[in-house]
Amino acid sequence: MAERLDLTVDLGRGLRLRSPVLVASGTFGYGFDAPQVDRIALGAIVTKGTTLRPREGNAPNRIAETPSGMLNAIGLQNPGVDHVARVYAPVWASWNVPVIVNVAGDAIDEYVAVAERLDSVPGIAGLELNISCPNVANGLQFGVDPDQAAKLTSAVRAVTRLTLIVKLTPNVTDVVAIARAVEDAGADAVSAINTYVGMAIDVRRRRPVLSRESGGLSGPAIKPLALHAVWQVAQAVRIPVIGIGGIMTPGDALEFLLAGAVAVQLGTVNYIRPQAAHEVHEGIAVYLQEHGLRNLRELPIRSASVLTHA
């Protein structure tokens, strides 16, 4: 039975994954640190958000646990694109798993410069544009405005032949408008979603827990919200949608695949159960078999109503 299952995913522009289970940006470093994970079985590794110049990141506290979730305000600590291209990419080129670099910046020029630097580098399989980081100054600006998002996407599209995924922020009134804008601007795929802006207060000391006051909420707490975002986006765009948000189990991943995602990224769960990606992959395979399906394209369901809210 098993060998007949097709769990591959096509993200466009030649990027084909052997599994629909990826690890999400910021939760797997640059692929070197996670213990006991058999990288080869992953659909892809998405790296930590990478900027033009190295960044130190925010002062502590950077993280806080919340009910079934966590807040983070790391502030894009990263060694800069040059280090990534020179030191990491050559190693990745020897790995048998696609590595997608998550790209961040404060201005369109900066994104473009990072994309240019990475375009012809062996070992890099694609770019994921983080237009939605809530933890740096101006981080959200591109992600909440369709025009800005489109402008940024076009600018990067113009300088790269790599598969270009745009990662959406959920901190908007209408995520569909942004998704359509980046689709029209040339994105090969969208990933949804990044974290939700949240906060925790240290009651004893009477101050915000995080040094930046607010941070991004991830983990199972956000799963129902992320799933709804994916459900809406998947019915509105023709490019592949990668589902992200609170996935811990095969059942969680299947919710996203049924909602219309072609693949999923696992984030926070990597901190808790590093073996989760493999369990999720296996669980999806078992589900397909039990339901007599042979590939992931048969999974999605559709809304019964035209308007999701009607």
Next chain:
Amino acid sequence: MAERLDLTVDLGRGLRLRSPVLVASGTFGYGFDAPQVDRIALGAIVTKGTTLRPREGNAPNRIAETPSGMLNAIGLQNPGVDHVARVYAPVWASWNVPVIVNVAGDAIDEYVAVAERLDSVPGIAGLELNISCPNVANGLQFGVDPDQAAKLTSAVRAVTRLTLIVKLTPNVTDVVAIARAVEDAGADAVSAINTYVGMAIDVRRRRPVLSRESGGLSGPAIKPLALHAVWQVAQAVRIPVIGIGGIMTPGDALEFLLAGAVAVQLGTVNYIRPQAAHEVHEGIAVYLQEHGLRNLRELPIRSASVLTHA
């Protein structure tokens, strides 16, 4: 010590509460059904969303558990304003606790008609405008657009002398813009927040769990998000802000009071620990004493940065 503490709250237009702990709309019915709750100790009871005509509500499934939260799509099942005014209000008039009616509708006229019907009815202490219900057709429309929200608020303001609270939806890019709009339009206070639009999928049957597909997420899962909304709103408006979202413990409530809320509403927790409102009230009193504070107005902290995200 205890008798010197002042835990009263002024919501404007003569509505003074003896406790900052209220019970939230949709989680306490019309005040008749919750077991073992000493109503008199509550700051106020906010009723189920009430519409001009009776409503049957949505087909089952209406609720689903999610990690540290729950989704609901009740669909505003309620007996209609006339029943509320004729049958419930006279009973409330004999209770020693303010009852605030949560008002919902599909059109401005409908809200206005409900407000008019309730204006001179003894037993009703205030109105909370639900401009943000995600579970009825057009429910979100007023809540996501500052102009619409202002128009609705002014229209209702014009026909009622009752304290008017406007309840904000968090399903927007910029909750502050809505808060400012309703403040300018004459709201006496704002309550923040209503539920977040989310979804769950029944993987076994391959269909959404809720009959309406999407629903509103409440419970501890949303606490960090709600807290951030309150933090932002409290620093942007001069009218009182009532904090809502995932509060279960005194510590949770204190986070909202520190973030700038003058009072809090407890929602989902009422289903789980009906005694929570009293525990929270007591916990706040103890905290004030321990910190040498004599009233709630000394609690709020402020953002260290001008821009929350900077």
Next chain:
Amino acid sequence: MSVAIAPAVVVERSVPMAGAVELVVYHPPSAAAVNPGQFFQLAVGAPRTILRRPYSAAWSDAASGRVGFIFNVVGAGSAWLSQRDEGSELDLLGPLGRGFELDGDRPAVCIAGGLGIAVFLGVVQALVARGRKVTMLQGARMSAQLLPADRLPGADVRTATDDGSRGHHGSVVDLISSHFPPTFTGERQGGGIDLFACGPTPMLQSMIGLAQRHAVPLSSIQVALETPMGCGVGTCLGCAAPRREGGYLLTCQDGPCVRADRIDWDRMEDQFHG
């Protein structure tokens, strides 16, 4: 209301039949207050869960101050409950809702599918105490999953199993047929029997269909409904069940035990996922 929110102590944990767990708690006020068919909302402490879980009181004994719950493990909440040791605390909210109306003198036929049997320990006892003739029809997947008949003293217990390992080979609903025609034909408006049913919604629906084909008045059938529950007390409106005359009734307040003619069985759905 005599509803308590109280920590009770687990005094016994056992396996009444294969795949099920029985927890006995000591809580005299609840034990004295329960009507058969009522339920409790049990707080669970499993990771990431939040809502209480509804469980029928399987039985209660005012004299010893004990209440029993019988359940199977289907998800995180029931898994957590199944691990409560003797001596641990269980946070009860209840008793809640309406139990069965047990008075009357017609023969009582009880029908249970799967864990629906749980509620009948108390029901059968109360019916027998009222001097009624009681037949208990019990269905399960296999023999080992049947509650032993000695837990239902005074009842004439008949069984059905899906795999034929004991009693009738097939659905427990098939067993009612033999009670229907002789009793009801010719005296449709009463006389006959009183039927008490608890089990999965599809089982209830097939039973209702059969009753309708036999022209059994649905008012003579009481069913224990199962819908998801938020609060269990009438404040969340989450436990809607379609009412015959349109709209919805609340399982937690109007039920869980209701006369079958109050329900619109065509709009009734099995509300459980997973």
Next chain:
Amino acid sequence: MSVAIAPAVVVERSVPMAGAVELVVYHPPSAAAVNPGQFFQLAVGAPRTILRRPYSAAWSDAASGRVGFIFNVVGAGSAWLSQRDEGSELDLLGPLGRGFELDGDRPAVCIAGGLGIAVFLGVVQALVARGRKVTMLQGARMSAQLLPADRLPGADVRTATDDGSRGHHGSVVDLISSHFPPTFTGERQGGGIDLFACGPTPMLQSMIGLAQRHAVPLSSIQVALETPMGCGVGTCLGCAAPRREGGYLLTCQDGPCVRADRIDWDRMEDQFHG
């Protein structure tokens, strides 16, 4: 990496001193792999929690395959851990991070505040095994909260309590003074002693201040840092501690045990709330 993610079995639970719990797990690969000062990320199943909790291996014994953890209950995760019975499973991720550098021949002075003592069972044993002279300075709020000295064989144990109920009346940091001046004055760049410290950040800071006033080289002091941890393995970047030369090091990868001269103590903060 030799990092394991594994279910281990709790083989012993006890109370080593007032307010603390000691859990002993059986897991031979971990017991063999631990360096004193390393930690494990323990999965907890408390309601609404999600992250693992970082705990130092208090001690480990390759021969018996056991690892001990000593902790106090401060929140939901530690409360849950404190209830693990013998026989229950504990999900370990580890050993993680860098332990102390224990080689050398200078006298070793260990200083612990509160539960910081936990890590020193293994540290003292390893130092003694290396033939080093070991002084253990232990501080607690009151006498009952001191770890009994027989758990630290081979060390000269001195104590301080906040309430004066045993040993020095005051901070444990005061006890170092007597080790500082004679040893370091005149031979600032080595010679002296090696200091190993673990405890609340404010205690570490006051110790560092004292060391600086005595011109003790910070490179001769190793501290075990405590910051919140997301992953424990270097992927989340949540465990930042300010580095002397600017920027941050990662407590989980570069530490938790680091030489004190690597830290910018002015930017160092107690990161714990609650």
